[in-house]
Amino acid sequence: MTHPTDLNQVLFDRASKVIPGGVNSPVRAFRAVGGTPRFISRAQGAYIWDANGQRYTDYIGSWGPMILGHGHPAVVEAVQKAVLEGFSYGAPTEREVELAEAILKIMPSMDMVRLVSSGTEAAMSTIRLARGATGRSKLIKFEGCYHGHADALLVKAGSGLATFGNPTSSGVPPEVVQHTVVLEYNNIEQLEEAFAIQGHEIACLMMEPICGNMNFVRASVPFVKRCRELCTQYGALLVFDEVMTGFRVALGGAQSVYAKDIPGFEPDMTVMGKVIGGGMPLAAFGAKRAVMQHLAPLGTVYQAGTLSGNPVATACGLATLAEISKPGFYDELGRKTRALISGLSQAAAAEGVAFCGDSEGGMMGFYLLPELPQTYSQVMKTEGAKFNQLFHGLLDRGVYIAPALYEAGFVSNAHTDADIAATVAAAQDVFKSLSTQ
Numbered sequence: 001m002t003h004p005t006d007l008n009q010v011l012f013d014r015a016s017k018v019i020p021g022g023v024n025s026p027v028r029a030f031r032a033v034g035g036t037p038r039f040i041s042r043a044q045g046a047y048i049w050d051a052n053g054q055r056y057t058d059y060i061g062s063w064g065p066m067i068l069g070h071g072h073p074a075v076v077e078a079v080q081k082a083v084l085e086g087f088s089y090g091a092p093t094e095r096e097v098e099l100a101e102a103i104l105k106i107m108p109s110m111d112m113v114r115l116v117s118s119g120t121e122a123a124m125s126t127i128r129l130a131r132g133a134t135g136r137s138k139l140i141k142f143e144g145c146y147h148g149h150a151d152a153l154l155v156k157a158g159s160g161l162a163t164f165g166n167p168t169s170s171g172v173p174p175e176v177v178q179h180t181v182v183l184e185y186n187n188i189e190q191l192e193e194a195f196a197i198q199g200h201e202i203a204c205l206m207m208e209p210i211c212g213n214m215n216f217v218r219a220s221v222p223f224v225k226r227c228r229e230l231c232t233q234y235g236a237l238l239v240f241d242e243v244m245t246g247f248r249v250a251l252g253g254a255q256s257v258y259a260k261d262i263p264g265f266e267p268d269m270t271v272m273g274k275v276i277g278g279g280m281p282l283a284a285f286g287a288k289r290a291v292m293q294h295l296a297p298l299g300t301v302y303q304a305g306t307l308s309g310n311p312v313a314t315a316c317g318l319a320t321l322a323e324i325s326k327p328g329f330y331d332e333l334g335r336k337t338r339a340l341i342s343g344l345s346q347a348a349a350a351e352g353v354a355f356c357g358d359s360e361g362g363m364m365g366f367y368l369l370p371e372l373p374q375t376y377s378q379v380m381k382t383e384g385a386k387f388n389q390l391f392h393g394l395l396d397r398g399v400y401i402a403p404a405l406y407e408a409g410f411v412s413n414a415h416t417d418a419d420i421a422a423t424v425a426a427a428q429d430v431f432k433s434l435s436t437q
């Protein structure tokens with residue numbers, strides 16, 4: 001990989017001189033798996049090409065947004081048209097209203113949304129709004145869930161339920177996370193205890209309903225049900241962070257999936273991002289009117305953004321939503337994603353490699369473990385070295401999956417059955433080498 005004609009390496013060396021770690025978001029650096037990150041020069045449909053001109057079947061999809069694959073013609077056309085009309089005005093536009101209306105039609109748990117530019121911003125603003133609306137300071141989050149990098153959310157569990165969490169990043173003063181209570185995912189007993197101790201001080205409980213930042217861990221139905229009941233009982237707001245799952249696991253997001261098992265289920269607040277921007281910087285958060293009216297300029301909770309509701313990003317988001325709203329879209333996407341996971345399971349079984357996987361809609365995850373984990377500590381039992389071999393084995397065979405074992409994967413509707421079959425064949429080849437060691 002250090003050959004002077006490896007253009008990825010040439011670019012990475014150049015990048016490392018001017019950008020910390022050579023990347024603008026840490027996981028891109030391949031630190032967990034080793035090797036040189038691929039510098040992507042273009043993408044089309046299910047494929048991306050690196051600086052050497054090498055093609056890969058893409059199961060990252062920009063970490064979720066590219067649900068239609070890259071360069072979908074209807075989306076490209078909408079963006080090109082929008083660009084000609086102007087990049088940004090800092091004034092309201094009709095397209096923002098259209099996108100807000102489209103989101104609310106798809107997710108009826110909300111009456112109003114505010115558009116922002118990143119999932120981090122949406123989650124951070126949601127917490128401020130939840131605190132402002134309830135007049136309370138504390139929030140609950142779960143170990144292993146990621147909600148962007150706002151200070152109050154960069155925290156891991158402390159020593160006890162009533163104690164403060166500890167920052168997971170330097171630069172975050174301990175005082176800043178003293179109102180964040182960190183609990184174990186899928187642990188109902190701990191949840192009940194935490195509410196019993198401080199339920200009346202909790203502004204909100206924020207969760208990834210299907211946790212893609214632990215690769216793919218579902219919140220159990222009884223756990224979600226208990227989260228809902230306790231929030232209602234104590235007057236805390238239940239926040240579904242659907243930045244990854246929204247418009248991805250189903251058109252109506254994970255909340256529509258849980259509503260099938262829990263009649264009438266709705267979160268109080270929803271955080272969105274990734275797919276709603278279709279690859280452009282766009283995210284949102286929303287709730288019922290009673291909560292959203294606390295937001296400036298209606299209320300006293302301040303929140304703003306120079307590029308919020310950007311006219312090019314909203315054009316991209318609207319065109320993407322129009323495509324995914326077509327009848328049968330998620331049936332087909334779900335079928336392909338399940339075919340990939342079952343093909344990989346069979347290939348691993350044939351080679352005697354411990355493997356398990358799960359998917360919902362176009363989101364998937366797998367582990368080199370005999371059974372699906374339920375908590376962060378179980379996820380972390382995966383053998384990193386084996387995953388790294390799988391990762392590089394696939395990469396060498398033209399298959400691009402997330403370069404870290406705790407990240408979910410994504411299938412787009414541009415992936416064909418032939419792409420999936422080729423990926424399964426490549427994986428079987430790699431599993432063979434894993435089992436003969």
Ligand SMILES: *Cc1c(COP(=O)(O)O)cnc(C)c1O
Nearest residue numbers: 118119120146147148241243244
């Ligand atoms: C990606 C992600 C975020 C952060 O979004 P950014 O746009 O990267 O800031 C927040 N929550 C979840 C669940 C995510 O997957």
